[in-house]
Amino acid sequence: MGENRGENDAEHEPLGAADAFGYRRPIGAFSTNLPRLSASAFDAQGFSDRGGLTGGMDKPLSVTDARRLPDLGMALKSIVGFWLLYMALVTVRAIVLQYPEFWGMLARRCAATAIGAVITFFIYLAMRAARNASLARKATLAGILCLPAALLFSATNYTIFYVIAPLDSMMMEWDTHGLTPLMLALKSIVESSLSWYFLFAAWSAFYVAMSYARELRISDQRAAVFAREAQEAQLRALRYQINPHFLFNTLNSLSSLVLSKRTETAERMLMNLSTFFRATLSADPTADVPLEEEIKLQRLYLDIEQIRFPDRLTVEIDVPDELLDTCVPVLILQPVVENAVKYGVARSRGAVTIRINAHEEAGRLHIKVKDNGEGVAGENGEDGGGTGVGLRNVRERLIARFGDRAGCLHGPDLDGGYTVHLYMPVARG
Structure with missing residues (x-):
């Protein structure tokens, strides 16, 4: 992993080139690899389209006719x-x-x-x-x-x-x-x-x-x-499983920071956690959001994890500009990225890179999340011994939303690490 650089160097880097921390296409102002910056510092910017987070599915058809002679x-x-x-x-x-x-x-x-x-x-x-x-x-x-x-x-x-x-x-x-x-x-x-x-x-x-x-x-x-x-009830039930799971892990980390008297770091994590939940709890669980917004949410989450692993977590994001406006279920990447941190970063002794890339093929959007860590997720990609959310939640949400046109493939790589591959129909708002 490369040396840390000042902000001015990063600002003058050509668009599309990878910086020292692995980001190939900077999206917005969120960072997961600059310890001096906090996601809460950019709260005024917010998301470019909150309607994408709060807009639900079409209103159901009205089939009730109270007239005595409806025909x-x-x-x-x-x-x-x-x-x-x-x-x-x-x-x-x-x-x-x-x-x-x-x-x-x-x-x-x-x-x-x-x-x-x-x-x-x-x-x-x-x-x-x-x-x-x-x-x-x-x-x-x-x-x-x-x-x-x-x-x-x-x-x-x-x-x-x-x-x-x-x-x-x-x-x-x-x-x-x-x-x-x-x-x-x-x-x-x-x-x-x-x-x-x-x-x-x-x-x-x-x-x-x-x-x-x-x-x-x-x-x-x-x-x-x-x-x-x-379907909406099923999507909400699956979506609402994510926040308690993530909150439990984050509070454990926060407790460790407090016990070790790292109060400034704990305060920054609390602020980032507040910003993350303010953005995610306002989201309609049945809504789709642009991939760009989903990436921002994952960077916000990784900013919290960066506080836990300041020297061990590197992120590479490679999403073509033409795919940034494609729509995906909100927080569909959250369990995938969280598993990569929990099993890839937390269980490895050295530096770990989490790579997120996307491409379009045959009318489908393909998103891959790969880590080169030493840890491997439990059976079927679940949190072995954990709360049972994990990749099963992602797979069920995709099936509930798109049917057999979407899915989730995952497994260990031959060259080490773990890869999760999501695919779904390409849809633009």
């Missing part, structure tokens, strides 16, 4: 459209067949169409009573309701055309049957009821299908909301 709009549109189509078809037929007294008949057709629409609306109201019934029951109820509706409309239609001021053409048709008015009325109503029944049944089938599709859509929305809430 009224759909029903009215279908009724109006259905009867307008009927009106258009019978009018075209009258024109093609050149029915006599066209305009007088047209007025009566309009009246019959309006009455048919009203009767259909009452079918809709009656079917709303069975809105929570099964599809088979709804279909059965619709079939039953269409029978009186067809009889009522047939009687109304007969009254409009044959009873209320019948036209000459209607009178001629009446006379040709040679039946009494009562018998003719009954015969006409019964015969035409069958045709009107299928007309109402056609609309009822359409309405039942549309209402069922709407219920399925609402159910899917509810399921999506519940799934999202469950």
